Amino acid sequence: MFEYTLQRWAACVGFHTLGECQLQWGDLGMTVGVLLLAVFVILFCMRATRALLILPARSFTPNISRILSGWVQTNSYTEETFLPPMAPILRQPHSDTVH
Numbered sequence: 001m002f003e004y005t006l007q008r009w010a011a012c013v014g015f016h017t018l019g020e021c022q023l024q025w026g027d028l029g030m031t032v033g034v035l036l037l038a039v040f041v042i043l044f045c046m047r048a049t050r051a052l053l054i055l056p057a058r059s060f061t062p063n064i065s066r067i068l069s070g071w072v073q074t075n076s077y078t079e080e081t082f083l084p085p086m087a088p089i090l091r092q093p094h095s096d097t098v099h
Contacts, residue, residue, distance in 0.1 A: 005026075005027060005030060008020065008021065008022055008023070008027070009027070
């Protein structure tokens, strides 16, 4: 069916084919359908290209941390528990003078 329609259209345009130039009402519907399909394919490709180009710049860390927030608890560490050997050194007053 589609091949016969293309032969008729080619005859109307001026190509030397075996078919005659006879346009029918079904041809109008097929033309509109093909054009709408082409427009939707172009729009889909544009959106897919934009999404793929933006993907490396997107940060997934906030989304992942929201998902994991129910399972992970936060802890508050003091200097003594986090750095026990360094705690006395960190508490020493610093001198502002350079020797």
